[in-house]
Amino acid sequence: MRKQQNIIIPEEEPLPIDRAVAALRKAIQAYDPSAVNRSPALCIFRQRVLPADPLIWLFRQRVFPRVFWMNREKDCTLAGIGSADWIRHEARGSNSDSFDLLVRTLSEKDPAVRYIGGFRFNNMENQDETWSAFPSFSFVLPLVLYAEEKDCSWLSCHLYVKKGEDIGRKKTGLLQTLEALDLRADAAIPEIPGLKQVSCIPDRKLWVEGCRKALGLFASGEMDKIMLARRTVLEFSDSFSPLLYLIRYPYPRNATFRFCYEPMENHAFISFTPERLYRRDGQMILTEALAGTCLKESMNGNDLHASEILLNSEKDIREHGFVKEAIFRELQPVSSSVEMEENLRVLQLNRLAHLYTCCKATLKPEYSSDSAVLSVLHPTPAVGGVPKEDAMQHIMDLEPFCRGWYAAPVGWISRDSAEFSVGIRSALVTEEFTNLYSGAGLVEGSDPDLEWDEIEQKIGDLMAIARGSHE
Ligand SMILES: C=C(O[C@@H]1C=C(C(=O)O)C=C[C@H]1O)C(=O)O
Numbered sequence: 001m002r003k004q005q006n007i008i009i010p011e012e013e014p015l016p017i018d019r020a021v022a023a024l025r026k027a028i029q030a031y032d033p034s035a036v037n038r039s040p041a042l043c044i045f046r047q048r049v050l051p052a053d054p055l056i057w058l059f060r061q062r063v064f065p066r067v068f069w070m071n072r073e074k075d076c077t078l079a080g081i082g083s084a085d086w087i088r089h090e091a092r093g094s095n096s097d098s099f100d101l102l103v104r105t106l107s108e109k110d111p112a113v114r115y116i117g118g119f120r121f122n123n124m125e126n127q128d129e130t131w132s133a134f135p136s137f138s139f140v141l142p143l144v145l146y147a148e149e150k151d152c153s154w155l156s157c158h159l160y161v162k163k164g165e166d167i168g169r170k171k172t173g174l175l176q177t178l179e180a181l182d183l184r185a186d187a188a189i190p191e192i193p194g195l196k197q198v199s200c201i202p203d204r205k206l207w208v209e210g211c212r213k214a215l216g217l218f219a220s221g222e223m224d225k226i227m228l229a230r231r232t233v234l235e236f237s238d239s240f241s242p243l244l245y246l247i248r249y250p251y252p253r254n255a256t257f258r259f260c261y262e263p264m265e266n267h268a269f270i271s272f273t274p275e276r277l278y279r280r281d282g283q284m285i286l287t288e289a290l291a292g293t294c295l296k297e298s299m300n301g302n303d304l305h306a307s308e309i310l311l312n313s314e315k316d317i318r319e320h321g322f323v324k325e326a327i328f329r330e331l332q333p334v335s336s337s338v339e340m341e342e343n344l345r346v347l348q349l350n351r352l353a354h355l356y357t358c359c360k361a362t363l364k365p366e367y368s369s370d371s372a373v374l375s376v377l378h379p380t381p382a383v384g385g386v387p388k389e390d391a392m393q394h395i396m397d398l399e400p401f402c403r404g405w406y407a408a409p410v411g412w413i414s415r416d417s418a419e420f421s422v423g424i425r426s427a428l429v430t431e432e433f434t435n436l437y438s439g440a441g442l443v444e445g446s447d448p449d450l451e452w453d454e455i456e457q458k459i460g461d462l463m464a465i466a467r468g469s470h471e
């Protein structure tokens with residue numbers, strides 16, 4: 001057994017998962033709480049394991065919340081169960097107040113761990129019953145975490161003891177969770193129940209009306225860009241695990257982040273988004289503009305053809321330009337340098353291609369925090385609009401549903417680093433209902449019918465899974 005600061009490593013060698021759990025249990029049992037002289041106190045028990053399938057592992061566990069994160073590069077996967085610590089905020093208010101509060105709370109936490117969760121898109125928006133389990137923000141430090149990073153897999157247990165809490169009781173709780181883990185590697189994956197009904201909010205007619213209103217705002221010079229979204233309600237014959245969407249996602253190489261936040265059984269927000277909000281490591285920020293879309297439906301998967309169309313589409317380049325310019329402009333006051341790529345790139349997905357520009361920035365020391373970065377970047381005009389504040393109001397006025405966590409920052413955060421994706425191509429799964437959320441960026445010259453088709457393709461992968469027609 002090796003100990004480094006507050007991390008206890010039972011064995012150096014990677015173990016099969018059942019032996020890893022046994023080693024972790026032994027280490028937790030032997031842990032001497034009298035050695036802890038500060039509070040709150042976090043002790044991490046971390047054992048390297050032989051690689052397992054993280055989603056199957058997660059699916060087998062019956063401990064909630066369950067959380068999942070995989071980045072677009074697929075070199076970081078986090079699958080967590082239970083909560084060692086849970087940072088939540090319910091009250092309405094400005095988004096920047098939420099960001100500040102989270103970061104202030106995290107500043108007192110251990111820098112060695114990541115909290116996984118998300119925010120509401122617009123915390124000024126009225127609460128809505130559909131989203132009752134998804135507050136202003138909610139971030140969890142899992143009790144047990146299976147993680148894969150840099151070709152290394154491990155299982156961690158977090159023993160977190162707040163002031164006044166009984167450490168013996170916490171140890172017992174953690175040991176009981178470990179005892180109850182289901183460690184079988186194979187699992188019979190159930191089918192998704194039959195899809196009974198599909199409806200759209202707004203329907204096609206109201207969508208066109210909403211878009212026309214937005215086009216009117218462009219014509220009068222009030223606005224330059226607005227992203228409007230649609231909620232697609234699916235009703236199934238029975239309830240099921242939201243993780244089935246992730247397990248059945250048929251494109252292992254598709255360039256998407258994968259996120260699931262399931263606070264209680266069969267109730268989750270999931271997202272398969274291609275869009276990074278940012279990654280922060282200390283003062284370094286990696287972000288991007290992703291907007292402008294080409295549908296590949298009729299191209300037999302011809303990526304080159306899609307790129308050619310996009311790189312010659314005046315409307316998509318203009319749509320993309322608003323996002324690129326806003327990110328560059330908003331980062332200036334908080335950064336000592338901002339490097340935005342000149343040339344447009346194309347990000348290829350299964351059904352779509354997007355215009356894409358990569359951006360790197362170095363934060364000024366006084367702004368090297370996630371609250372500063374979240375406040376300037378969220379929402380980018382890819383999911384909000386130009387001008388930013390007016391767009392928030394128009395979105396609330398024009399959309400006949402509550403965005404909740406849709407299009408908001410979702411990901412993980414620690415004291416010194418963070419990675420957030422933009423929670424689009426997403427679903428709120430509640431028992432036998434799935435609400436899909438997706439939208440399209442409108443600019444002058446947008447055609448409401450083509451934007452509707454764009455949304456259909458953006459939720460195409462999720463619809464195929466729901467219909468059982470993805471294989
Ligand atoms: C808003 C969404 O996607 C955004 C809108 C895009 C567009 O309109 O071209 C492209 C990528 C995303 O920035 C969504 O999928 O819900």
Ligand SMILES: [Mg+2]
Pocket residue numbers: 291292293319440441454
């Ligand atoms: Mg578009």
